[in-house]
Every structure is written in structure tokens, then in C-alpha cells.
Amino acid sequence: MVQWYPGHIARAERNLREQLKAVDIVLEVRDGRCPMSTRHPLIPEWIGTKPRVLLINRKDMVAEADRAAWTRFFAQRGHAVTWTNGSMGDGVGKVMELSAAVGAKLNAKRLARGLRPRPVRAVVIGFPNVGKSALINRLLGRRVADSAPKPGVTRSLRWARIGGDIDLLDAPGIIPMSFRDQVAAQRLAMCNDIGEAAYVDSLVAAAFLETVRGLPAAPQIARRISERYKLRVEDYQEEEYVHALGDRLFNSEPERAGQRILKDFRSLALGPICLELPPQYEACKEV
Ligand SMILES: Nc1nc2c(ncn2[C@@H]2O[C@H](COP(=O)(O)OP(=O)(O)OP(=O)(O)O)[C@@H](O)[C@H]2O)c(=O)[nH]1
Numbered sequence: 565m566v567q568w569y570p571g572h573i574a575r576a577e578r579n580l581r582e583q584l585k586a587v588d589i590v591l592e593v594r595d596g597r598c599p600m601s602t603r604h605p606l607i608p609e610w611i612g613t614k615p616r617v618l619l620i621n622r623k624d625m626v627a628e629a630d631r632a633a634w635t636r637f638f639a640q641r642g643h644a645v646t647w648t649n650g651s652m653g654d655g656v657g658k659v660m661e662l663s664a665a666v667g668a669k670l671n672a673k674r675l676a677r678g679l680r681p682r683p684v685r686a687v688v689i690g691f692p693n694v695g696k697s698a699l700i701n702r703l704l705g706r707r708v709a710d711s712a713p714k715p716g717v718t719r720s721l722r723w724a725r726i727g728g729d730i731d732l733l734d735a736p737g738i739i740p741m742s743f744r745d746q747v748a749a750q751r752l753a754m755c756n757d758i759g760e761a762a763y764v765d766s767l768v769a770a771a772f773l774e775t776v777r778g779l780p781a782a783p784q785i786a787r788r789i790s791e792r793y794k795l796r797v798e799d800y801q802e803e804e805y806v807h808a809l810g811d812r813l814f815n816s817e818p819e820r821a822g823q824r825i826l827k828d829f830r831s832l833a834l835g836p837i838c839l840e841l842p843p844q845y846e847a848c849k850e851v
Contacts, residue, residue, distance in 0.1 A: 566749040566763040576740040576759075581610060583687050583737045586721055589666045590616045591659060593690030593699060596626040596647065597755050598839045599634055600848065601748035602691045604739045608850065615666050618851075621695040623647040623654055627781075630838040637842035641851045650698025659703065663730045683729050689737035691752065692759035696736035703732055751775070751839050756830055765822035766810075770802040772829060775839050777802075788834050789825075 584590065590611050594602040599620050608616075618638065623631065631647055638645045646662070648655030667684030674681060688696045688703075704724055723731045738759065741752070752758040753768045754775070776785045790796045793809055800808055810821035828834050 566746065566753050566758065566761055566768075572759065573740040576738045580689065580737045580739065583689070583721065583733055583735075584610055584614075587685045587687045587733065588614060588670055589663055589684060589686045590614055591619055591663070591686055591688045591699075592616055593619045593621050593648075593688060593694045593696050595691065595694045595755050595757050596620045596622040596631070596634075597837065598748075598751040598757070599638075600840055600845050600851070601745075601751040602694055602757060603851065604691075604741070605850075607689075607739065617659065617662050618643050618645045619648045619655065619659060619699065620645050621648045621650050621690075621699065623649045624652070625832060625836050626838045627836045630836075630841060633842050634838075637845065638851055641849060643851055648695070648699060650695035650702060653702045653705070656699065656702045659699070660727060660730065664727070667729050683725060683731045685723070685731045685733075687733040687737050689739060691739050691741065691757045693755070693757045696738075700732065700734070700736060704734075754826060754829065754839060756826075764819070765826060766803070766806045766818040767822070769806050769822035769825040772825060772839075773797065773802040773805060776837060779837070779839075779841070781837070785834065785837060792828065792833065 592607065620631075620634065626634075635645055635647070646655050646658045648659070663684055663686050670684055671681035688700050690696050703726055722734045724734045725731050741749070741758070741761075749758070749761075750768060750771045753761070753763045754772045773789075776782060776789075779785065786797050790798070793813065795805070795809055795812055797805055806821050806825065807818045809825070810816055810818035814820035814824070829837060
């Protein structure tokens with residue numbers, strides 16, 4: 565249902581791996597509405613032993629109870645996550661602190677080997693549209709200075725110095741997606757986190773309706789949808805609903821109905837909705 569362009573995947577993967585070679589710390593951004601679907605299974609392998617900080621963005625788009633459940637889920641698997649809001653800057657101070665702590669460790673090792681201290685090098689990576697650039701801008705917003713080009717593999721990359729002791733790559737690393745996991749792919753499409761891919765809005769909107777039907781907050785969400793479109797969602801199968809909404813509001817064009825539902829979800833007009841919750845991922849040890 566969701567298709568990618570293979571050329572894009574190969575290019576993105578090459579760029580990302582070059583960026584990862586150049587850094588000491590990886591700031592991996594996930595979408596708070598689907599923190600596990602915005603996980604790439606190969607990232608731990610690509611990162612190796614470098615420290616990885618998990619930033620769960622779009623804090624404002626996830627209800628507090630769901631955020632708490634995810635924080636517990638990650639903590640149980642050994643990861644203290646930081647919730648961020650790229651638009652407002654929440655969590656950015658914490659990201660600076662965590663990066664500086666990695667820098668302090670790195671420089672302690674360098675000193676022990678008789679080397680001079682240097683700024684810690686960081687990159688922000690994540691799927692398209694999860695909020696990487698917004699977070700980078702927020703990080704850079706706190707005292708930016710131009711930084712000298714680095715030798716070797718880092719020469720072709722552009723850096724900006726923040727706070728005197730952190731060098732941040734000024735272009736985010738985009739995680740390429742594989743074709744396999746269609747459930748994750750659908751959620752990425754719902755959230756618009758999919759980059760160069762093709763999908764049919766009416767089908768993704770129907771999948772969205774099916775997904776929210778399975779959530780604990782389903783009755784409240786159904787009420788909001790029914791009220792918003794003046795069409796009771798409980799009376800229809802998901803695809804039928806999108807078609808009925810097309811008939812009602814969009815001159816019998818289901819694609820436009822699908823686009824409207826997705827737009828309303830993405831703009832919070834249907835309230836904060838977390839598409840996936842920890843119980844679905846209990847068996848996952850790797851996060
Ligand atoms: N509501 C909300 N919007 C956000 C947040 N973070 C980013 N955005 C918005 O989401 C959109 C995408 O953010 P970007 O920072 O461009 O995302 P990106 O990951 O750099 O996207 P690509 O360049 O496609 O890889 C922008 O309109 C941002 O203003 C957030 O925490 N909450």
C-alpha cells in the first residue's frame with residue numbers, strides 16, 4: 565500500500581552513514597505519535613558503540629498519560645528518553661546537558677591519552693518530518709558560532725558550534741525506510757513522516773480510523789470525529805466511512821475526504837492521538 569523509491573533509500577542511507585562516521589553522539593528523534601514505528605531496526609548496528617540519545621518529539625501531540633507509559637516502556641529497556649517539542653523548544657536544555665556530559669567523558673579519555681580536549685560532535689537523525697530541523701534550529705538558537713572544518717571524513721560536512729563545547733552537524737541525518745513493515749509504513753503515512761513515498765490518502769485514512777478504533781481512547785476519539793464531520797463513525801466500516809464522508813462533503817471524492825481526515829489528525833483538530841502504545845510492543849527488547 566505504501567511504496568518507496570529505491571534510489572532515495574540508497575542515497576539517504578549513504579549520506580546517513582557518512583554523517584554517523586563523523587560524530588561522537590547521535591541524537592535520534594522519534595515521533596511521539598508513533599515512537600516505535602519511527603524506529604529503524606538497523607540504527608543500533610550503524611551507530612555501533614557511540615552513545616545514542618533518544619528524543620521523542622511532538623510532546624504536545626501526545627496526552628500526558630501516554631507519554632508517561634512510553635517513558636516507562638523505554639526506561640524498562642534501559643533508555644532514559646527526553647520528550648521534546650521542536651516548535652516550542654521544550655527539552656532542548658536537556659539535550660544540551662546530555663551532549664555536554666558525553667563530551668566531558670570523551671575529553672577525560674582524551675586527556676588520559678595526552679590529547680587536547682575538543683568539542684563533542686553530535687548529529688540529529690530521524691525519519692522525515694519528525695521535527696529534526698525544528699530541534700536543530702532550537703539548539704542553534706542558543707548561541708551559535710561558526711566552527712572550523714574538521715579533518716578526514718568530517719571535511720565535507722558543515723558544523724555549527726553551540727555553547728562553546730558542542731559541534732552540531734548543520735544538516736539532519738534522514739533515516740531511510742525499508743519496505744517490509746507495512747503497519748509501521750501506514751502509521752508513518754498517517755503522521756506524514758514518510759518522505760519520498762507514494763500512498764493513497766483514502767486508504768491511509770481508513771487505516772487511521774481502524775487504528776484509533778483499537779485504542780483505549782477510542783470512544784472519545786469517535787465522538788470527536790462524528791461531531792466534526794456530522795457523520796457517525798460508529799455506523800460504518802472504515803473505508804465506507806471515508807467514502808460516505810466524500811459523498812457528504814467532497815462531491816463524492818473519497819481522496820479528498822481521506823486528505824481531510826489526515827489533515828485534521830496531523831493538525832490536532834481531532835485532539836492528541838498516540839497511534840501506538842507500549843502494550844503492543846511488550847515483546848520488543850530492542851528500542
Ligand atoms: N506540533 C508540533 N509541531 C512540530 C514539532 N516539532 C516540529 N514540528 C513541526 O513539524 C513540521 C516538520 O518539522 P521539521 O523540523 O521540518 O522536520 P524534519 O524532521 O526536519 O523534516 P525533514 O526535513 O522532512 O526530514 C514543521 O512544520 C515543524 O514546525 C513539535 O514538537 N510539535
